[in-house]
Amino acid sequence: MTINQSGVSKKKVLLIDDEPDSHEPFKTKLEQEGYEVLTANGGEEAWQKIVAEKPQVLILDIRMPGLNGEELLIKLRDTEVSPGTKIIIATGVSDYGHTKDRIMRNFNIVAYLEKPVALRDLVEKVNAALGKTNA
């Protein structure tokens, strides 16, 4: 955990998406908002970073090759490796709400965002998840 200028430790946000370019704009914005941003390109990599870093917030895609978002959620729930981590879904799955319903029912999700995600929305949800009223 890094310490920022004001001496308060920065909250960690882990961005998980298999799209190569997709982290960059979100990372830039969240860093501007004062978060420490980690990235992972797939489920396996994400799992390692969660275990190692225990991020406060996950921003998770669902469809990914290898260990996909849903499988990662099951693993998190069943192992309770990082129980305090808030999970935000950001996905491009468009199957008329089927996936969303299922995930919202089975896991403890604080926000479900659909791609394309608006930066403002993402920041708002991250802030809300961490109980921050303004950035």
Add this chain to the structure above:
Amino acid sequence: MTFTTLTGLLNTLSSLGLAAFVFFKRPKHTTNQAYLFFGLTVGLYSVGYFLWGLAPSAAEGLFAFKILTSGIILINSAYLEFVFSLLGERKRKWILWTCHVVNLYFVYATLSLQLFKSVVQKNIWGYWPVVENLFYAYFAIWLGQFLYGLLNLYVGYKKTHGQRSTQIKYVFASTLIGYFGGATNWLPWFNITFFPPHLNILVTAYVAILAYAVVRHHLMDVEVVIKRTLVFTGLFATALVIVAVITTVAQSYIGQSARFTPIVSTALSVFIAILLYDPVRSFLEKLTENVLFQKKVDYEKIEEDVSNSIKITDLDKLCQSLVGIFYEGMKLTHVILFLYDEEKKEFRIGASRGIGREPWLALKESDSLTQGLRRENTGTVYLKADLEIHQKVLSKGLEALRCETLAKVVFEDRLIALLCLGKKKSDEDFTTRDQQLLLKAANQMAVSISHATTFRLQRDYYALQAQRNKSDALSNLSAGLGHEVKNPLNQIRPRVELLIDAYENKRLRSDDPAILDNLQTQLRHVDRIIKIMDRLSRFARPTEGEAIKLGAVSLRPFVEEAIGLIGEKQLANDNIKVEIKIPDDLPTVYAEETSLIQVFYNLIVNAHHAINRNGVIRIGAQDVPQDGKVLVKIEDTGKGIPPENIEKIFEPFFTTKPTNLPQDGSERFTGSGLGLAFVKKYMEDLGGSVTVTSQVGKGTTFYLKFLRSRGEKE
């Protein structure tokens, strides 16, 4: 022979003819017997009249007048007898008998010369009686009897309804006309001689009207099927009589005024007759053929046609056919077939003939016909003419449709259709045989119409399913494509936001390399979207109504296109590897581009769904020159198809995928069961084929055989 003499002859023949016809049709019925009596008395009068016309001397004139007057007297007896019988009047028999006795007395008085003693030449019309005082009493009684008969008829006409009423109306009108014609002969009795009794011919007119009522309205329950030859003969005979009358009159007038010798004037009339013969004959022939076309209804043929109509499964065609059978078979003015619309709760026209563009298109519950039918639970065939007073609403409903007959078509206690028939073109009434026909036909129509209705429902269901399949395929495709498009959009949108953000916060510097990088990344992802949309439009291009453009195509690009549509990333996300082994020198095949992509799309999507996650799809192709074919293999490592299903997979609507995704997430894909049916149909249309082998738990292989296009190499 004068015209009046001729009318005597004509009246004798016509009235005796009709009376004999009516009597011999039903000799045991009192009404028919009474009519025979009536006809005989009119005949007696007319014979006397004819003889009077020929009388060369006063003695013969007196003799003729005895016959004539006896006839006149007895006419009333017969008339009342007939009227009472026709009206079914039984209580006032004493009136009849009184009249008979009185009339017999007057016959006696006539024969014993108490009404008149002698005849003298009056005007140019020949010998006429010099009346005695008793004549006036006789005349008053005679007139009273006639008016009494007429009054009875009028009351009877008012009391009855339907066909009975019509029949009585005809008797009333015709006898009034006949009597009126005969009554012109009363004038010379009172020494009024300026008006010659030419109207005596109206007696024949009365016979004609009554004959019409017998034929058309079954007066005296006589059923007549008029053969064309009979009508023609009758018409021709009438025409000849008219010609004869004209020539005779012409002969006497012209002969007198132009002073021709009898031989010249006879020759002249023969000449006129010859001249008129041919045009009259051909005119009458046409008239019988076209207007009075009385060809006997071929009931057996109609019955056969109606029962054959069960083979017609298209409801519209069936209705057209049924309406045509009755319209043409029974020679009707119009036919309307109403079908009950369950949804709208009204009868709508299924088909019609002879009504043109009528404004009423449906019979609603509020219409009098529908209301009338709701009240009538019994019966299947209603003849308007037979409807009772309490069925007035129904009668009114039929009136509105100008229909004479209605047949209810009932299937399993539900009124599914109404067959409404207009008049017969021959103007005849509907008979019991017609009723029998309609009853039988209504039963058969119930089966054929319900059959066709079921068939239509089924067709609509399939159409709905096909529609559903299309939207299903589209929803599958758009779900996949949605993901494909949203990913690049997810790259573009936040970058745009960042730029705006930087601009607003005045942190935007044109020499910042991050900005160029940002914009270039966006451009790359915009191009990605464009490519996806191109594929989609190629896939979804409507081919309906468009001639299929067959041509020599190479397969590889279409396989790649189909994979692109599914999304390489989608497949990768599910850990599915796609291996394509298509030789570069594979010959081109005969195919049509858009459908070809759909064939590969369907098969590869199926393979994906069969695998679900983690597997391999192998797509291979090889030339089979000895068959003139190119073989494509699409092999997957999916769950396989159980043997009991393998025969069915190409059948439309067969699917093992759910049509809606279950909530528990146990299934990820939906299916409508048309994908493989489409592949099979398309391949067969191309002269190729599709076959399948499968092993449960191991995987499935589809084999596509395409026709090589002239064995060319790519």
